[in-house]
Amino acid sequence: MTLxxxxxxxxxxxxxxxxxxxxxxGFCELExxxxxxxxxxxxxxxxxxxYTASLTIQEQLTNTNEGITLAFHTxxxxxxxxxxxxxxxxxxxxxxxxxxxxxxxxxxxxxTTDGQKGVSIVLTxxxxx
Numbered sequence: 001m002t003l004x005x006x007x008x009x010x011x012x013x014x015x016x017x018x019x020x021x022x023x024x025x026g027f028c029e030l031e032x033x034x035x036x037x038x039x040x041x042x043x044x045x046x047x048x049x050x051y052t053a054s055l056t057i058q059e060q061l062t063n064t065n066e067g068i069t070l071a072f073h074t075x076x077x078x079x080x081x082x083x084x085x086x087x088x089x090x091x092x093x094x095x096x097x098x099x100x101x102x103x104x105x106x107x108x109x110x111x112t113t114d115g116q117k118g119v120s121i122v123l124t125x126x127x128x129x
Contacts (some may be wrong), residue, residue, distance in 0.1 A: 005072070006076055007055040007116055013073035014055050021057050035125045038105035039070055042121055046072065053064045053118075060124060067107070072120040 001021070003014055018039045020031040039055075046053050053074045060067040103109045108124035 001057045003055045003057070005043055005046060005055060008047065011040065011047055014043050015040050017055075017057060018068075018070060021059070022125070024064060025059060025068060025127060027068075027125070031125060032126060034105040035068065035070075035123075038102060038109075038123055038125075041102060042072055042123075046074065051075075060126075065126050067124055068125045071123075072121040074120075085108060 001016060003017055004010055005014060013038055019032055019036050022035050028034070043053075043055070046126045051074050053072045055075070058069045058071075060069050106123045106125045108122070110120075110122045112120045112122075114120065
């Protein structure tokens with residue numbers, strides 16, 4: 001499933017779709033909340049700073065576990081360092097606190113820049129057995 005992020009209503013749709021997918025996969029309420037919080041924070045950061053993006057939601061299956069991967073892809077290649085959006089002050093203790101809080105909500109968190117094509121922010125949450 002792919003959703004666009006260009007308005008506040010898109011942020012709401014992203015939250016709902018993320019939660020619905022987590023519910024379908026059998027995530028407990030706590031894990032659903034963590035996942036949706038992380039997705040919401042990123043969606044709002046992008047939206048509030050004027051960036052459009054798409055979000056792809058995919059189920060992940062391994063031999064031992066199942067999970068969900070949510071991948072934001074910005075359409076604009078001029079997105080600055082993603083962590084500069086997380087923090088309001090450059091290179092401060094607050095930056096580390098905000099980054100760590102965001103990373104603790106999910107099991108895997110990766111931010112990559114693809115030159116002129118934009119930035120990808122990929123979150124993965126595995127279902128606790």
